[in-house]
Amino acid sequence: MKDRRKFLKLSAAMGMGALLPLQFCSPKKEEQGSQETLISPAEGTLASFGIQLWSVKENMFEDHIGTIKSLATYGYNQIEGFNIGKGIFWGMKNTEFKTLMDDNGLDFISSHTNTFEDLERQAAEAGEIGMKYLINPYVGPQKSMDDFKRLADDFNKQGEICKQNGIRFAYHNHGYTFEELEGQIPQEYLMDNTDPELVDFELDLYWVYSAGHDPLKWLEKYPNRFPLGHVKDKDGSVDRSEADGSTVIGTGILDFSTMLKNGRDNGMKYFIVEQERYVDISPMEAAEKNASYMKSLIL
Template sequence: MNKRRKFIQMSAVLGAGAFLPLQFCNTKKEESTGTEAVIGATSGILDDFGIQLYSVKENMAEDPVATIRAMASFGYTQLEGFDGGKGIFWGMSHTEFKSLMDDLGVDFIASHANTFQNLDELAEKAGAIGMKYLICPWVGPQKSMDDYKRLADEFNKQGEICKQHGLRFAYHNHGYTFEELDGQIPQDYLMQNTDPDLVDYEMDTYWVYTAGKDPISYIKKYPNRFVLGHVKDKSGDLPFEEPNGSTLIGKGIMDFPSILRAGMDNGMKYYIVEQERFDGTDPMEAAKINAAYMKSLVF
């Protein structure tokens, strides 16, 4: 039985707020029954978790292969890419990139990309190596809801192209889609006017939170639509309105145990670490610390 199925069993036993740090769980009481036995049988929240390589963008620009090898050594089993100027395969062919992933035992599940240009060609290559998603990471604030209506139509079209090549399309939010425009919340409009068979969403939990919204409420409002999630914490040492305020996961003010619990209950499948501000911590060291945090949480 994998950990996700164990989670479903545990949720019925433990109820809300059942996340505990690893050190508080007794994993040696094999004779125990009931709740203790269920907790003891679990070694972590997730079987797999990933990192958005933008978190180590300078290292990727310098030596992508060495950087990716380091991510694998830290315990990340999934990678989400971005186009750093050399394409999403970092100067390699898609099959060469796939071979590197296979050698490391890592899944290249998704990449942020310019989905408005050459999508058919990119989707063909991504699908051929078993990627799950191509993700539109940015559209920028729009002037009116008519612009978002056009984007919803465009996302459906992009989703159809991705589907034809055996993968899926998703949109990654920033804060601006959660800010009222023409009496509406653009994020709600996009989610209600895109085809669930063609379009998924990647919730950047940080941007939802800093826009003054509750990530958990949105996850529950749209079950099975936020299939991917960015795990990015908000520093409590900076003004709340500071846009560049991410920090080490678990060191900020966001309640990730509850957020991840809601995600797992409502169809979120991929949990991807991202950090963009480091406050003196080396990005590679931060990636290592964040991986340890993700591995330390248990139910």
């Protein structure tokens, strides 16, 4: 996707450091020991869902506090961040950002970030405020399967660092890991060669579909490996493989009622809205419509 590629290029110039080339109903939760019990206030509806802040990045750069307050009024109760320019805490201390979240009834679940740079500090700060995940959002297409083999090793090491700080590591897919390379599907290799105790995955449903795969088959083949999911719809007027073809959720062609139910049944706990393309609508207007769809979705 064009914007995400720009994000990766800009990150180096803005202090994050470029990523190295090798380098779904989730109801209210109650704790029972170390297990999470899922409780829905209205059976079949979503009670907890979030938004990836990249969806409203321009607004975040203009006024991150005001934007976050507005998102909370739309019905989101979880936030997933990204790291560019001002860091995942937007120039604030981690504890200050946590207070901002708490004051608005939001849970800062996770953030995309460069996990190949300064991971120990990032993991310590994230763990200190109770975040659940640090997520590598992009490594780019690789030249060979040997490169993906090195990545699997890197992810295991990064997962260990995160575990030591009380959080989890995850990798967010794009389409390239679902494209055959040297007779193999890289995503499959990464799933099979990373330690489930250390490495999780965030399944971007849009990208799996765009790459010509069925997200349901991946969820069923790898239960409990996709605890996070990106809920991003595909405009039916664009080609299936089109990278920049997202639209307001519920107006596209993806069957989220089936996908998210399947995800929930196979261990998905966090359902994160993402949209990157806007036609005759502003990002914040789209964010509000997406929240309304999520609240009304019946699984």
